[in-house]
Amino acid sequence: xxxxxxxxxxxxxxxxxxxxxxxxxxxxxxxxxxxxxxxxxxxxxxxxxxxxxxxxxxxxxxxxxxxxxxxxxxxxxxxxxxxxxxxxxxxxxxxxxxxxxxxxxxx
Numbered sequence: 001x002x003x004x005x006x007x008x009x010x011x012x013x014x015x016x017x018x019x020x021x022x023x024x025x026x027x028x029x030x031x032x033x034x035x036x037x038x039x040x041x042x043x044x045x046x047x048x049x050x051x052x053x054x055x056x057x058x059x060x061x062x063x064x065x066x067x068x069x070x071x072x073x074x075x076x077x078x079x080x081x082x083x084x085x086x087x088x089x090x091x092x093x094x095x096x097x098x099x100x101x102x103x104x105x106x107x
Contacts, residue, residue: 038068043064043067063085
């Protein structure tokens with residue numbers, strides 16, 4: 001009998017969470033350079049002008065983690081990651097709207 005053990009790691013992120021670039025790097029297990037690429041490509045939109053002033057919301061932390069996972073799993077460059085993330089989020093928005101419409105039609 002083969003026994004599999006699956007390790008699941010989760011982080012609960014509060015919408016009100018605000019983190020620095022250093023904290024984001026730790027939360028994502030990424031480098032400053034990779035996170036700066038994501039900012040340059042418009043994937044992440046921090047508050048502040050310079051990297052040492054940047055602050056990221058909980059939404060941005062989730063977005064960064066998802067983007068880095070896409071890069072790693074699909075071997076995408078930052079521009080490809082930005083496009084993939086935009087398309088995934090658009091699909092999620094359309095599915096949410098469809099669910100609302102379906103609920104209204106059942107009434």
